[in-house]
Amino acid sequence: MSSPTSADFLQEAVTLAVTNVQSGRGGPFAALVVSDDDVIATGTNRVTTENDPTAHAEITAIRAACEARGDFELTGCTLYSSCEPCPMCLGAIYWTRLDRVVYAATSDQAAAAGFDDAHIYEEIDKPPPRRRIPMEQHDGVAARRPFEAWANYEERIEY
């Protein structure tokens, strides 16, 4: 039997995304984490059914794969997603240290279907106080104390 191809994994993600919609579990997105041609976890969008705005397909797949592996990193793994990741998922992909991401639908196709993340990508480059959701830095608290506690905590696990 020949090894599955990227198209096979993407097809599986797309099929899962369709099923996710039709079963009423959430939005039209799914993702797979693959290691050495094995699917170690799948994830679908569950935002509305779990009341969790972070439950995008990529995030749920990453969380499930990390749980399955007992690790907070997924070095050596590829994420197959039915759609191009949003900025939140892109950030998660970097923290997870995945090797590679392969996706089917583009952000433009998602936007045409009502799932537009371009406005978030645009916000990132603005100075924090000028963002649509303003982000203000305040002085006056000992902001470095947590970092000092970290430096002094000998059993810390770096991540």
Add this chain to the structure above:
Amino acid sequence: MSSPTSADFLQEAVTLAVTNVQSGRGGPFAALVVSDDDVIATGTNRVTTENDPTAHAEITAIRAACEARGDFELTGCTLYSSCEPCPMCLGAIYWTRLDRVVYAATSDQAAAAGFDDAHIYEEIDKPPPRRRIPMEQHDGVAARRPFEAWANYEERIEY
């Protein structure tokens, strides 16, 4: 009794972040979701103890607040964070439709303590295939099928 100020909430976040480190639960970060001067949820970094790379303080606070409210949006709420949000958390903040974010430590202070997210912010502006974690769009699967299923699913809950 006078209402708590932003400095009060930030101080609470900083104290929680210190406690989080000293109790061995995770990294030096904490956040609060506040609605009408009430703290509706707190969150701390749990990446290493929960094997969840997405368990940043802001994400855990947002997830807890959404669970408490039974809603996938937090309109009207302010997020107080011990530190400037990373790109993943910034994305989550937009999807959650928070009103405002107030933070203490800057990204530069976090980077000096070993928590550098500048490399992720830099990646976002690169073309996907040229990122350090390459992101490749593949044709050949019916990428639009999930969106078609969504458009045809009459009970869909928009988000």
